[in-house]
Amino acid sequence: MxxxxxxxxxxxxxxxxxxxxxxxxxxxxxxxxxxxMLIPWLQEEAEYAIKELKLPEKDENYFxxxxxxxxxxxxxx
Numbered sequence: 001m002x003x004x005x006x007x008x009x010x011x012x013x014x015x016x017x018x019x020x021x022x023x024x025x026x027x028x029x030x031x032x033x034x035x036x037m038l039i040p041w042l043q044e045e046a047e048y049a050i051k052e053l054k055l056p057e058k059d060e061n062y063f064x065x066x067x068x069x070x071x072x073x074x075x076x077x
Contacts, residue, residue: 005053009063016046017070043071 019042023035050063 002056005055006059008053009050009055009059012046012049013063013066013070016042016067020070039071043067046071 020039023038023042026035046067047064050060050067053060055063
């Protein structure tokens with residue numbers, strides 16, 4: 001069962017990466033209401049999906065850090 005949850009967590013990361021790539025490829029960052037504004041919501045959605053898996057704390061923290069690493073580079077400060 002643990003391996004299935006780990007596979008699901010990896011799938012969540014892959015889905016997040018795909019969505020980010022689509023935003024970065026298609027978006028006009030200087031446009032009004034650009035899709036870049038969705039990135040924090042995508043990050044939150046991925047974090048909640050990981051937490052719903054109820055992984056052991058060590059594994060959950062690993063995937064939450066990976067999400068931060070993936071998204072962090074594209075966040076506007």
